[in-house]
Amino acid sequence: MKAVHFGAGNIGRGFVGLILHNAGYEVVFADVNADLIDALATTPSYTVHEVGPDARDWTVDNYRALNSRTAEVEVAREIATADIVTTAVGPSILKFIAPVIAEGLRARPSNGAPVSVMACENAIGATDLLRAEIEMLLADDEAVLRRAIFANTAVDRIVPGQDPAAGLDVTVEDFFEWVVERGPFGNAVPDIAEATFVDDLAPYIERKLFTVNTGHATIAYHGFARGASTLVEALDLPEVAAEVRAVLGETKDLLVTKHDFDPEEQEKYLQKNLLRFANPALSDTVDRVGRAPLRKLSRNERFVGPAAALVELGRSPDALVRAIGAALRFDVPEDPESVRLQELLRSDRSSADLAEEITGIDSASPLLPRIAQEIDAARGSGRE
Numbered sequence: 070m071k072a073v074h075f076g077a078g079n080i081g082r083g084f085v086g087l088i089l090h091n092a093g094y095e096v097v098f099a100d101v102n103a104d105l106i107d108a109l110a111t112t113p114s115y116t117v118h119e120v121g122p123d124a125r126d127w128t129v130d131n132y133r134a135l136n137s138r139t140a141e142v143e144v145a146r147e148i149a150t151a152d153i154v155t156t157a158v159g160p161s162i163l164k165f166i167a168p169v170i171a172e173g174l175r176a177r178p179s180n181g182a183p184v185s186v187m188a189c190e191n192a193i194g195a196t197d198l199l200r201a202e203i204e205m206l207l208a209d210d211e212a213v214l215r216r217a218i219f220a221n222t223a224v225d226r227i228v229p230g231q232d233p234a235a236g237l238d239v240t241v242e243d244f245f246e247w248v249v250e251r252g253p254f255g256n257a258v259p260d261i262a263e264a265t266f267v268d269d270l271a272p273y274i275e276r277k278l279f280t281v282n283t284g285h286a287t288i289a290y291h292g293f294a295r296g297a298s299t300l301v302e303a304l305d306l307p308e309v310a311a312e313v314r315a316v317l318g319e320t321k322d323l324l325v326t327k328h329d330f331d332p333e334e335q336e337k338y339l340q341k342n343l344l345r346f347a348n349p350a351l352s353d354t355v356d357r358v359g360r361a362p363l364r365k366l367s368r369n370e371r372f373v374g375p376a377a378a379l380v381e382l383g384r385s386p387d388a389l390v391r392a393i394g395a396a397l398r399f400d401v402p403e404d405p406e407s408v409r410l411q412e413l414l415r416s417d418r419s420s421a422d423l424a425e426e427i428t429g430i431d432s433a434s435p436l437l438p439r440i441a442q443e444i445d446a447a448r449g450s451g452r453e
């Protein structure tokens with residue numbers, strides 16, 4: 070069995086690659102980072118170090134590595150004979166890997182078993198997004214698209230930035246969860262022992278994104294605004310601890326109402342996540358967790374998604390709005406989206422206009438003026 074995995078970064082090596090390896094797949098890593106690919110290509114194994122009460126070390130071997138920028142033809146050839154294609158590159162990168170996947174599908178036999186394609190990104194419907202990009206490229210031959218089965222997934226494991234001295238080895242928390250929608254596969258569900266296949270992914274991905282990622286980002290942005298560098302430092306600040314608790318109370322309200330979750334179960338789930346965020350052995354940074362703030366502030370993401378849904382239910386998501394306000398203050402020169410965000414805030418466009426562009430919220434929504442107010446405050450002006 071063979072899997073082609075795009076993105077040999079933290080989650081690629083420390084989670085998806087490991088789970089596929091443990092399930093018996095040869096993994097072909099494809100990445101644009103030449104140093105990383107060269108290191109993987111010349112190193113027969115790496116170690117995933119878990120930290121936490123159930124921790125152990127895992128050796129990952131039986132892999133190959135290809136540079137997906139300079140060896141596109143070879144990557145497509147691997148996809149032509151693969152059982153699985155996975156990604157962990159970031160949702161905004163999916164459009165760049167769609168062409169090589171489309172070429173790989175063109176090269177597959179028309180009567181063979183389809184390849185299972187699963188985007189393992191923090192986004193609702195990430196595989197649908199990838200499929201839409203591939204579909205556009207295969208518009209001239211729609212039958213080729215049927216050589217793949219596309220399934221959405223929810224992935225959960227905190228993998229912080231790694232010490233460069235660790236080489237290919239990755240330190241991760243001992244917890245992980247990979248949930249995949251079962252429907253698209255019919256009777257041919259992929260053989261991945263440590264993944265869970267479910268009929269309806271929506272409750273799982275929303276519970277994960279609006280608890281783990283909303284909570285995580287709330288700590289990062291409120292922590293950054295108060296000078297913290299790590300998640301642990303941020304959570305030690307009583308105001309940040311209070312903000313994350315308030316935000317998770319609001320998303321709990323949404324999840325319990327929308328998906329009929331047991332409130333006690335959701336409370337246990339969020340409490341467990343507060344412990345995960347505070348894990349000192351991971352030394353995660355506010356810069357990593359807050360990365361790409363424009364993505365995180367977009368319509369279906371971890372803040373605006375639940376805030377808009379709560380407003381529709383007649384609730385007032387005050388803590389989520391405050392977290393959005395904190396996100397606007399994320400000013401990290403190494404992060405291109407943070408740089409763009411700060412440029413937008415410095416522009417002479419109105420705060421209402423920016424609120425609409427940044428969050429994608431409808432101009433008629435009562436949430437929009439509240440976000441415009443946060444933008445005003447972040448700009449330090451009393452405009453509008």
Ligand SMILES: NC(=O)c1ccc[n+]([C@@H]2O[C@H](COP(=O)([O-])OP(=O)(O)OC[C@H]3O[C@@H](n4cnc5c(N)ncnc54)[C@H](O)[C@@H]3O)[C@@H](O)[C@H]2O)c1
Binds near residue numbers: 158165227
């Ligand atoms: N790190 C985590 O805790 C975690 C947990 C769950 C999900 N995720 C999700 O996994 C994805 C990756 O996150 P990460 O933390 O591993 O990031 P990362 O930066 O460590 O890894 C991303 C990798 O993708 C590669 N890449 C970029 N453009 C590419 C391209 N065009 N083709 C092939 N490879 C390309 C990069 O070189 C990098 O090695 C994101 O969507 C993230 O939200 C991360």
Ligand SMILES: O=P(O)(O)OC[C@@H](O)[C@@H](O)[C@H](O)[C@H](O)CO
Binds near residue numbers: 225286357361
């Ligand atoms: O990867 P992002 O940028 O969407 O979010 C940053 C972190 O919240 C995220 O990577 C978590 O560590 C991960 O989602 C835990 O499963």
